[in-house]
Amino acid sequence: MKKTLPLFPLNLVVFPNEKLNLHIFEPRYRQLIGECLEQESNFGIPAFINNKIESYGTEMKIVALNQVYExxxxxxxxxxxxxxxxxxxxxPFEDKLYAGGEVEIVDLLDDTSEDIFKELVQSLKRLYELLQLNLDLNFRSYQFISFEMAHKVGLSVEQEYELLTIPSESDRQLYLLSHLKRAIPIIYDMERTKERVRMNGHFRHFDPLNF
Structure with missing residues (x-):
């Protein structure tokens, strides 16, 4: 499906169902958001990465207007x-201050694999154990779980954008799993190194060796 959207490029990647708070201060975006509120319409956030507007983005709806300043x-x-x-x-778009454009909504394939999902969750738990962080697995939706996990695994904005462009849920989960499999051994080695550094200079007890 094609549609026309007002566009608000940002240097970040937003995923479906993700909540995002925004402070609107530029005149062009005050106009954009004001018109969306008045018309009860949506706008788009195309990813702006490395000083370039990328081809993919996310359609956004306004959930609440929290405050309007003088x-x-x-x-x-x-x-x-x-x-x-x-x-x-x-x-600019037509006679507006802001940008706009025609977009095509991407159809997403919900082809979740239970085996991949279980391995992904276990790897995510292992990552947070190594980092000594609490992991919140209370997801809002299990339909496209990769989007719920995307900001929890330490992806760069470029990697998050690459994930956004993958239409298959199982392929997105495999992408996250591959990232974790690369990251976990590196973090494990870093934690072992930190422990050795902490031990350096302290009295240590060694059991005698039997030859």
């Missing part, structure tokens, strides 16, 4: 709806 600035709550592919980018 100078027109706003605090809003938004939530990701759909992934889109950007077909054209017009800046």
């Amino acid at each position: 100078d027109g600035r706003m605090d809003i709550e938004t939530q990701g709806v759909h992934i889109f592919k950007l077909l054209n980018f017009d800046n």
Whole structure:
């Protein structure tokens, strides 16, 4: 499905169902959000990475208008709806201050594999154990669990964008699993090194060796 959206490029990746709080201060985006509120319409966040507008982004809906300041600035709550592919980018859009363009909504394939999912969860738990962090596995939705996990595994913004472009849920889970399998041994070695550094200079007890 194709549609036209006002566009709000940001140097981040937003996933479907993800909640995002925004402070709106630039005049062009005050106009954009004001019109979306008035028309009860959505806007798009195309990823802006390495000084370039990327081809994929996320359609956003405004969940709440939390505060309007005297100078027109706003605090809003938004939530990701759909992934889109950007077909054209017009800046400015028609007679507006902001950019806009035609997008095509991406169809997502829900082909979750139970085996891959279980291995992914175990690897995620292992990562957080090594980092000595608490892991919140209270996910909002299990339909596309990779999106729920995406910000929890230490991906770069470039890697998060790559994940956004993968239409298959099982392929996204495999992508996250591959990342964890690379990261966990590195973090394990780092933690062992930190422990050796902590021990250096302290009295240590060694059992006698029997030859």
